[in-house]
Amino acid sequence: MRITQNNRCTWYFHVRMIYSRWEQRASGTSGVIVAFSCLYRFIGSLVFHPRRTFYEYLGIRMNRRLGERSYEASFGPLGVVRTSKEDFLIKGEHMTILSGAIHYFRVVPDYWYDRLIKLKAMGLNTVETYIPWNMHEPIPGEYDFSGILDVRRFIRTAQKLGLHVIIRPGPYICAEWELGGLPGWLLHDPNMKLRSTHPPFLAAVERYFDHLFPIIAPLQVSYGGPVIGFQVENEYTYYGNDSNYMRAVHDMMRKRGVVELLFTSDGVKGLKNAMTFLPPEVILMINFQSNPDKSLAALQKFQPGRPMMVMEYWTGWFRHWNEPRPERSLSPQEAADGLKTILSMKSSVNLYMFHGGTNFGFMNGANEGDYSSYQPTVTSYDYDAPLSEAGDITEKYKMMREVILSNAPPSSLPHPLPDIPVDLPKARYGELQFTLYIPIVDTLNYFPEPVNIKYPVSMEMLSVNKGSGQSYGFILYRTVIDAGARKVTISKLRDHGVAMVNSVPVKKLTWFAEQTFLLPEDNTGGQKVLDILVENCGRTNFAKQLEFRKGILGDVLVDGVKHSSWKAYSLEFKYSFTTSIEGGGLWKRTPPSGSPGPALYKASFNIKSQPLDTFADMSGWSKGVVFINGVNIGRYWSVGPQYSLYIPAPLLRRGPNTAFSTSEIWYAYLDYGTNYCNLRNLADGAGITTATYGFTEHTSDDVCTQYSSHNCEKY
Known part of the structure; x- marks a missing residue:
C-alpha cells in the first residue's frame, strides 16, 4: 500500500490506536513495551516527520520512556504538542496560541471560509469550537455529521487556511446552547443525573464518543491534521467537584485516540479544585472578562512553570429575552485594552467569541438560579463579538487586530497575513x-400520532422518537371536559403557552407560577375540548441543576378535581x-x-x-x-x-x-x-x-x- 498525503493521517492514527490498546494489556512487561514504543515512534517519524532525526527518537525519547512510566503511558504515546515555561511547542516550534471561537453549528457551511479567513486576517493562528452532542445525536443511536454539522469539513477548511484547531467536545459545553449541548432525550430517564458518574449517563457518553472521536481524532497534528488540543468537559468547577467523573471523561478521550494537549478551563475561583481533578498532564486554563492581570497571576500561582492561556476572554456577552440592557459587555476600547494586557503577560488567548453566529431552530439555551429567575436566550448569538452575527467587520475587530499585530510575537502571527476581507453584501x-x-389545531394530522396518557407528563416522558421522548418545540395536551366546567388550575408549567377551549384562546400561560383561570360560561350542556399548548423556550445551559423538564409537570385540576384521560401531541416542527x-x-x-x-x-x-x-x-x-x-x-x-x-x-x-x-x-x-x-x-x-x-x-x-x-x- 502506498502511503499518500491523503490517507496517511487516518492510516497512522489507526496503527497507533491498535498499538496503544495492546500496550494497555501488556503494561506489566515495561522493558519490552518501552523498547517497542521507541521503535514504533521512530518508524512513525520517518513517515510523518522526516526532518526529525534518528538520535532524537532513539536517544531522548527512549531515555524518557525507560526512566518514567507516566500516566500518559497507559494510553500510548502522546502527540507533538508540548509545553515550555512560557508558550507552547508544536512540532518543536515555539508558538503563542492566538485563537478565536467560531461555532460551526451556528454558521451555515457556505460561510465557514468567510468567517475563518476573517479570523486569520485579524492576526489569529487558531480557531476554537465546541461540539454539540444534542445536534449530532438527536435520537439515541442516530448520528448526524452532515451539512452544518460536518465538523470534519469545518476542521479541514481551517487547515487549508493554515489555522490550528482547538476542540471542546464536551460532553457538556454550556455555550448558551440548549441544555449545554446535552441531548434532551437523556431526561427521558426519570433518575438521570447529568454530568456525573451515573452509569446510564456515562454509558451514553461512551456510545457518543465511539462515533465522534473516529471523526476528529485522525485530524490531530500528530497525524497531519490541524487539531492541537482538546478540552476535558467544560467549566466543571462551576457545577460540581466529582473528580471520578472528570477522570472518566479524560480516560474516554485518551482511549479513543486523543494524543495531543488536554486542558480544562474554569474561572479564577475554580482553579484550586480543577487542579485536583485530573492528572498533571492536563493543563489548567482560565476564563474571564475583566482584571486580566489578577486572573493570570492566579493561574500562574496554581500552575507555575507552565504556559498561561485564557481559554475564554469574553469579548462581549449574550442577551436574554425581556432583558432591557445587556448584563455586561466590553466596548471596543475595553476589549482591546484587556487583550493588550493578556499579551503583555506572555499568555496565549482565545477570543470568546470571535464570531458568535445564530441560535438557529430551537437551540437557544437559558439561565436560571431557581424557578423564578428563568431567562431564555435570544436567537441572535451576536455576542457583541469582533465579527458580527452577519459576519461584518466591526470597530472592535479593527482595534483588537491592531493590538494583536503590535503585541503578539511576530513568529506566532499568520504568514502571510491576509488583508481584511470585505463584508458580504446584503x-x-x-x-x-x-x-x-x-390554525395550529388544524395541523395536528401532519405531526406524529398523539400519545394517550392518563395524566399530563413532560415532553421528555412521551413515548415518541423511538421511545426516547420529545426534546424540542411545542407539546399540545388535549382532553374533553364538561361544557359547564368553569375553573382550571395547572400546578406547574414550563415554559410558555396558551389554553384554548374549542380552539379559542382563553388564557396566556407563563413559566413556573401556578395557573388558575376561569372558562367562559357555557350552559348548552354536552362537552368541550380543552387544549393546552406549551412551548419549550430553551433548556437551562448553566446552573447547579440541569435536569429541568418541559411541558406540564404537575396536576391539572378542573373544578378542583384532578383531570384524567389526555392526548399529547408532539409538535417538534422537524x-x-x-x-x-x-x-x-x-x-x-x-x-x-x-x-x-x-x-x-x-x-x-x-x-x-x-x-x-x-x-x-x-x-x-x-x-x-x-x-x-x-x-x-x-x-x-x-x-x-x-x-x-x-x-x-x-x-x-x-x-x-x-x-x-x-x-x-x-x-x-x-x-x-x-x-x-x-x-x-x-x-x-x-x-x-x-x-x-x-x-x-x-x-x-x-x-x-x-x-x-x-x-x-x-x-
Missing part, C-alpha cells in the same frame, strides 16, 4: 404578504414537517383580523438574481418561530430586545421562496399581540446594532446601510 426584498394561514406543510392543502386566506389563536402564516416571494443576506423584521408580531424554505431560523418575541432575525443567503434560492411563521397572536385574552391587523409586516433590511450592542426596532429605510459597512441592494 439585500432588501420588500414587504412580504402573509396571505395564507392555518424539517420533514415544515416541507410537507408548505405544500399542504389546508392553507386558508388570512382574515383581516388574523387568527384568534396560535397559527401558521405563509408568504411567498421571488428572488430574481443571486440571493444575498437579509433580515426579517418581526417587530409587529408577538411570539413565534420563522421558517425560510423549511429551515427554522429561530424565535422572535415582542418583549425584545431582539426584533429582527438574520437570514443568511444560502438559505434562500433564486426564484420562488417560501416563508412561514408560527404566531401566538390572538384577541384581548392577552396583554400583548394587539397588532393582529399588521400580519404582513415582515420587512427586509433590519439588522442588529453592534455599536451599542442593542437589538433595536428599526424604522429607517436605510437600515442595511445603518448596520452594515455598505449599502443593501434592492430588488
